[in-house]
Amino acid sequence: MKPLISLATLAVALGCSGAQAQYTDGTIRIGVLNDMSGTYSDLSGRGSLIATRMAVEDFGAAPKGMKVEIVGADHQNKPDVGSNIVRKWIDTGKVDVIVDVPTSSVALAVNEIVRDKNKVFLVSGGATSDLTGAKCTPNTIHWTYDTWALANGTGQAIVKTGGDTWFFLTANYAFGLALERDTAAVVVKNGGKVLGRVRHPFPATDFSSFLLQAQASKAKIIGLANAGADTVNSIKQASEFGIVRGGQKLAALLAFITDVHALGLETSQGLIMTEAWYWDLNDANREFAKKFAPQNKGIYPTMVHAGVYSAVTHYLKAVEALKSDADGKAVVARRKLTNTDRATNSPCWQCHKHGSRRRAA
Numbered sequence: 001m002k003p004l005i006s007l008a009t010l011a012v013a014l015g016c017s018g019a020q021a022q023y024t025d026g027t028i029r030i031g032v033l034n035d036m037s038g039t040y041s042d043l044s045g046r047g048s049l050i051a052t053r054m055a056v057e058d059f060g061a062a063p064k065g066m067k068v069e070i071v072g073a074d075h076q077n078k079p080d081v082g083s084n085i086v087r088k089w090i091d092t093g094k095v096d097v098i099v100d101v102p103t104s105s106v107a108l109a110v111n112e113i114v115r116d117k118n119k120v121f122l123v124s125g126g127a128t129s130d131l132t133g134a135k136c137t138p139n140t141i142h143w144t145y146d147t148w149a150l151a152n153g154t155g156q157a158i159v160k161t162g163g164d165t166w167f168f169l170t171a172n173y174a175f176g177l178a179l180e181r182d183t184a185a186v187v188v189k190n191g192g193k194v195l196g197r198v199r200h201p202f203p204a205t206d207f208s209s210f211l212l213q214a215q216a217s218k219a220k221i222i223g224l225a226n227a228g229a230d231t232v233n234s235i236k237q238a239s240e241f242g243i244v245r246g247g248q249k250l251a252a253l254l255a256f257i258t259d260v261h262a263l264g265l266e267t268s269q270g271l272i273m274t275e276a277w278y279w280d281l282n283d284a285n286r287e288f289a290k291k292f293a294p295q296n297k298g299i300y301p302t303m304v305h306a307g308v309y310s311a312v313t314h315y316l317k318a319v320e321a322l323k324s325d326a327d328g329k330a331v332v333a334r335r336k337l338t339n340t341d342r343a344t345n346s347p348c349w350q351c352h353k354h355g356s357r358r359r360a361a
Contacts, residue, residue: 022323024094027067030056030312031095033082033110034125036074039203040102040228042258043302044125046072048100050295051305055312064320071095075106077203082106083113090117096325097122097315100308102227104128104175108135115139119328122315124307127227127254128178139328141335144307145276147175150253151182153274156190158221158251164192166251167219169210169234171226172199179225179253195219203230207237215243227254232262239267256302277303314338 032052034044049072061068071089075082082101089095090113098114101107102125114121115137122141123131129148131140166187170176176199184194195217198210211234214222222243224234231252238250252259255273263271279289279300288309292301301309318335319325 023325024096027069028319028325029069029071029093029095031089031098032070032072032100033075033085033098034100034102035077038077039230040125043228043256044100044102044304047296047301047305048308050292051301051309052099052312054292055309059313059316061316066320075103077103077106079105079109083109086110086113090119096120099312100125100304102126102304104178105173107131108174111135111137111140114328120315120331122311124311125304127175129182130178139332141332143311144303147179147182150179150274151186154251154253154272155183155186158272159187159190159192163221163249165219166192166194166221166223167214167217168194168197168223168225169214170197170199171202171230173202176202176225183223183225183253205233207234211238211241211243215241215248219248221249221251223251223253225253231255232259235263235271236267244270257300258302275303277306
């Protein structure tokens, strides 16, 4: 299957030609790379393209003399597919910044390419904390959430309220392994115990054997170190087995409003989760959601979509301040001088070795 690639010119540059000339080829090009057809398409997908377009329009790029183009592609949750798209985008499409990229294995591959090409990488969907740890670069900003924040948000709260024995059901790839690792560390640090773990293929549809192992462990908490359709299917099948009715609790270590809608309120009862951004939290979030939903078939934004909007907004602010998009490291450094966007309240993480700090979700 060929990746879906679409191109939309969002703003025609206005003003003097001198302002244009300071941008590469006179155009700022944004590449939105994510899962548009599979496990993570609801939480990211075309909604991230919409969020990017909204960010460009709300920023007022055209009146400021900034021509912006957006390209979007489906990485199919495959690192080789994602890498090939990004190399082509940068080498022949003159793309300046890569945005979103759920599926941590893809994000880690893109991270290396962007560093080598000195472009910018704004991660909203990818979660592994390795992006701000062992694999951090001066060209990447990790937006919205990471596995460290998810582990400390959900894991710490549960252990402190009595959920001190855990069994992990984990997606067997970079994201799931990082989320299990970070959460297990928090559990142990706070006096809890990990009774066991099982890894499932990514993506998966049948979780019965894995859930039976979790049930047999007698752990108070079954930590779901997966996301998207994998999380939804895990919870649905756990309900069929009567796991929650039997006294164990499910901790969805990365879950989204789209998951809750897919599950329904009855199946979602008792689910424990952490959100970095929620559409109905305050007036600013509600205003953003009401503008977004009509463009997304009535579906309200996830925290990934809000993170994309916020990240792109701040990228454009940095480029405008520098009057250039040529040097990715310089753009990221300039971005670090500004606060995060109040309109979406999205946090960001930037790796310690490049002089920045971690912000809790």
